[in-house]
Amino acid sequence: MSFLTYLSIFLLFNWLNRAVKMTPLSFKWKAVLGIGQGAAAVAYFVLKKPLSDEVHLLIGSIALGAIIKYFNEQEDFKSFRSYFESHYPLIAVGILIFLISIIAPGFYDEYDQYFLLPLVAAFIWVISRWAASKKQREELLLYKAKNEELDRLVAERTAEIQNQKEELEATIELLQNTQQQLIQSEKLASLGELTAGIAHEIQNPLNFVNNFAEVSSELLEEMNQELAKGDLEEARYIADDIRQNLEKISQHGKRADSIVKGMLQHSRTSNGQKEPVNINNLADEYMRLAYHGLRAKDKSFNSELVTNFDNSLPEVNIIQQDVGRVLLNLFTNAFYAVHQKQKEIGQTFRPKIEVSTRLQHNNIELTVKDNGIGIPEAIRDKIMQPFFTTKPTGEGTGLGLSLSYDIIVKGHNGNIAIESEEGNGSVFIITLPII
Amino acid sequence: MKILVVDDEVDVQPLFLQCFRKEIRNHVFDFDFAFSGEQALDYLKDKHSEVVLILSDINMPGMSGIELLSTIRKDYDNPPPLVMMITAYGDEETHANALQLGANDFLTKPLDFNLLKEKLNTVLHNG
Numbered sequence: 423m424s425f426l427t428y429l430s431i432f433l434l435f436n437w438l439n440r441a442v443k444m445t446p447l448s449f450k451w452k453a454v455l456g457i458g459q460g461a462a463a464v465a466y467f468v469l470k471k472p473l474s475d476e477v478h479l480l481i482g483s484i485a486l487g488a489i490i491k492y493f494n495e496q497e498d499f500k501s502f503r504s505y506f507e508s509h510y511p512l513i514a515v516g517i518l519i520f521l522i523s524i525i526a527p528g529f530y531d532e533y534d535q536y537f538l539l540p541l542v543a544a545f546i547w548v549i550s551r552w553a554a555s556k557k558q559r560e561e562l563l564l565y566k567a568k569n570e571e572l573d574r575l576v577a578e579r580t581a582e583i584q585n586q587k588e589e590l591e592a593t594i595e596l597l598q599n600t601q602q603q604l605i606q607s608e609k610l611a612s613l614g615e616l617t618a619g620i621a622h623e624i625q626n627p628l629n630f631v632n633n634f635a636e637v638s639s640e641l642l643e644e645m646n647q648e649l650a651k652g653d654l655e656e657a658r659y660i661a662d663d664i665r666q667n668l669e670k671i672s673q674h675g676k677r678a679d680s681i682v683k684g685m686l687q688h689s690r691t692s693n694g695q696k697e698p699v700n701i702n703n704l705a706d707e708y709m710r711l712a713y714h715g716l717r718a719k720d721k722s723f724n725s726e727l728v729t730n731f732d733n734s735l736p737e738v739n740i741i742q743q744d745v746g747r748v749l750l751n752l753f754t755n756a757f758y759a760v761h762q763k764q765k766e767i768g769q770t771f772r773p774k775i776e777v778s779t780r781l782q783h784n785n786i787e788l789t790v791k792d793n794g795i796g797i798p799e800a801i802r803d804k805i806m807q808p809f810f811t812t813k814p815t816g817e818g819t820g821l822g823l824s825l826s827y828d829i830i831v832k833g834h835n836g837n838i839a840i841e842s843e844e845g846n847g848s849v850f851i852i853t854l855p856i857i
Numbered sequence: 858m859k860i861l862v863v864d865d866e867v868d869v870q871p872l873f874l875q876c877f878r879k880e881i882r883n884h885v886f887d888f889d890f891a892f893s894g895e896q897a898l899d900y901l902k903d904k905h906s907e908v909v910l911i912l913s914d915i916n917m918p919g920m921s922g923i924e925l926l927s928t929i930r931k932d933y934d935n936p937p938p939l940v941m942m943i944t945a946y947g948d949e950e951t952h953a954n955a956l957q958l959g960a961n962d963f964l965t966k967p968l969d970f971n972l973l974k975e976k977l978n979t980v981l982h983n984g
Contacts, residue, residue, distance in 0.1 A: 629967035727918040
């Protein structure tokens with residue numbers, strides 16, 4: 423009877439030894455398990471002779487119990503616990519058989535052969551638990567392997583995503599830089615358009631400065647002659663003319679000055695400072711600049727310029743160079759539209775650009791109206807989008823209206839509205855709050 | 858001799874009046890002013906027979922000096938007034954264009970009033 427118990431001990435060491443083979447645990451446990459295995463076999467055969475089968479069984483059972491207790495406490499064999507615990511019935515049956523043989527030797531001797539049955543059953547239970555736990559551990563290993571694979575994949579993906587994120591961040595930075603450069607080049611492009619207009623606009627006041635200065639020096643000579651003749655009245659008359667001329671010189675000098683200042687302001691990066699500005703003057707200045715800019719390219723072009731300014735308008739707090747850029751853009755577009763129409767229809771078409779201002783509740787409303795080609799309905803929603811342009815490549819950046827929209831709506835809490843009829847012209851209405 | 862000056866810059870008026878102070882006082886020249894091509898045509902409707910010479914800027918909003926010239930040559934040829942063109946750009950293309958349309962002479966901005974006086978005197982003496 424004790425054979426099954428010792429066999430169980432032997433198998434326990436043997437199976438554990440096989441289970442830890444080829445694992446990191448092998449090095450630590452190989453010797454212990456090998457010795458345990460041999461000791462079980464030796465103990466069985468050594469103790470078989472001198473001891474009765476029942477005492478032999480008791481010693482085997484107690485040894486098995488001690489071994490189980492020991493292994494149960496080892497962290498390394500945590501996953502074998504259900505197998506270890508399957509030995510409890512075998513131990514209990516072994517001890518019970520010994521106790522019965524002591525307490526009721528008569529009964530025991532009579533039914534001696536039946537006591538083998540529970541012992542065999544308990545042994546079969548141990549073996550079945552081993553098989554189950556083996557399967558479980560194999561599954562566990564498989565699962566672990568899968569888990570590791572999954573972890574590896576996740577790590578791989580994470581690295582990939584991290585890389586993509588970094589790439590995207592670099593791209594965004596590049597885009598932001600490019601956007602800044604585009605805004606700058608849009609400014610330069612419109613400055614280029616301005617240059618011819620500015621040259622003309624500066625030339626005119628300079629001509630007056632030169633002419634009035636020359637005529638004044640001639641007048642002084644004449645005045646001296648009159649004084650020599652004693653014609654004081656005529657001399658005084660001439661002096662008055664000279665005074666008026668000096669005023670004209672100063673006036674035209676200032677005009678040239680403000681044009682140069684405006685040009686510098688236009689090309690400078692906006693400092694974001696809002697200051698009170700007379701919208702009428704600003705609109706007038708940029709309408710002329712845009713007009714002369716186009717005329718510098720096509721000298722045959724001519725347009726009627728109409729201004730309907732409300733002279734009672736209060737000054738409005740705006741970033742002058744930003745709103746100036748918007749106005750230049752609107753006027754350039756308007757002149758472009760009438761110019762295109764003139765190319766289509768011919769000289770019988772009379773281009774007309776009209777700029778109006780008025781006070782509307784607490785807003786200043788500025789309207790730029792042209793009788794040009796108009797905006798087809800299909801693209802009316804798109805014209806404020808960045809990079810949308812109907813002009814041939816190289817003629818427009820497609821940023822003009824988009825920047826204008828940002829400046830008026832985001833920068834000044836205003837609004838840009840568009841009314842247009844294809845073939846008949848467009849109206850752009852800018853609203854700016856006074857406060 | 859009546860001269861019509863056409864320019865969109867209003868300050869040409871005081872400038873001309875002072876430059877030709879003596880001539881105006883002595884009634885050698887008589888100046889009238891129009892500040893656009895359209896105004897000039899309006900003026901000519903009534904007074905084209907009085908005007909001997911027209912001095913016109915080319916670069917003006919609305920009707921340009923070139924258009925004014927071609928209208929004058931079309932509508933007022935009996936007797937045809939002399940037309941001198943003033944241009945800021947002074948380029949060959951406009952020059953040739955204006956000559957072809959019948960401009961009599963050219964002046965460039967800024968105006969050289971001594972030269973202009975000479976030219977006007979030549980016109981005056983040659984009748």
